[in-house]
Amino acid sequence: MRTTVLSTLSLLPLLISTTALAIAVPDKPHLVTQGQAEIRVAPDxxxxxxxxxxxxxxxxxxxxxxxxxxxxxxxxxxxxxxxxxxxxxxxxxxxxxxxxxxxxxxxxxxxxxxxxxxxxxxxxxxxxxxxxxxxxxxxxxxxxxxxxxRRNADELRQQARLAAVANARELAEELSLAVDRKLGEVYAIEYQPSRSGAPPRHYGMMSSKMGSEEALDASYVQNEIEFSDQVQIVFNLN
Structure with missing residues (x-):
């Protein structure tokens, strides 16, 4: 199992307009981070x-x-x-x-x-x-x-979701420390479930000859499938 975390951020002062963001933000100094996580596993x-x-x-x-x-x-x-x-x-x-x-x-x-x-x-x-x-x-x-x-698909989706949350918080703590501010409480969370898994392979009409050729070469089996998730979190800055 391979897990990858990615992250984005925006550090916003009081004077920045909140209309550019879909997520609710407080009318005081705050920090917005977006955590992402991907888990790649072989299908079973x-x-x-x-x-x-x-x-x-x-x-x-x-x-x-x-x-x-x-x-x-x-x-x-x-x-x-x-x-x-x-x-x-x-x-x-x-x-x-x-x-x-x-x-x-x-x-x-x-x-x-x-x-x-x-x-x-x-x-x-x-x-x-x-x-x-x-x-x-x-x-x-x-x-x-x-x-x-995967038979444990729900478990893998939960792992990806929690890893995305941890990634967003880790990035927020790092940035607040870098600007000499203390990370405050969570103000808002924006979450939209990501689509996970692998796209299906379409075959359509097949003949017995095609099936025999496939049987000789099992390389068409999916190597990895992905479970990914992301979350955006707004933190107050003290």
Missing amino acids: MATLSVGVTALKPDSRTAKEEVDTRVAALFSSLASLGVSKKDIDSGNIITRPDYQYGKNGNPPKLLGYQAERQISIRLYDLDLLSQALNKILEQGVQNIQQVSYG
């Missing part, structure tokens, strides 16, 4: 988002085809140790699929498409390539994205 889980679809002449047949594929997918992933509690399966959606003609020709009904969105949580990244192949083997080619995360 991934969430795979896939869409299971089927196009059939009628909606009932399309639904049955999707349900069959989903059941086969669950069974296939179970061989990798993925349990049903780690899979979220959305409700099925059916809709007519039309081919729209040119030159004002009426649309042609191609059939009915059924779809279910599936979310799979994988807690062993060494099995990611195998999981992708298992999905493709079941005829599910719409692998929409893979998101990486």
